[in-house]
Amino acid sequence: MADRDQLLAWREALLRARYAGTRIVECDGRKVEYRSDSEMASALADLERRLGTNARITQVRINSSKGV
Template sequence: MDLDRMRALLTALQEARYAGLRSVSYDGKTVTYGSDAELAAAIRDLEARIATASGAPARRRRWATVAMKGL
């Protein structure tokens, strides 16, 4: 799948999710996701594939715990 097609599919998935839909039609095919979590996972997977195809570095997440005394 080429980069432009993946970006178009990502846009379709995001629009469906933001509209509260679980079905996406693209290129004459319809895909129905069982839950919002499945749709979110498909979006994350496609974002990762786009990042890999475009040569962008993988997004890193850093978690830290911060505690301070409220003075």
């Protein structure tokens, strides 16, 4: 699985290409051609989802009481 920096780079490249009106995205020596804007939007949504799930919980604090 790609790390966070790679996902961010792909997202930025995809956004630049989409805003420029092109369907070809090139990043890290890889080149991808999308068939439509909706396909690009789907790829962007997937990247956003992956970036959101990369955030890890590092600490959980539980506070309890007997109610007395």
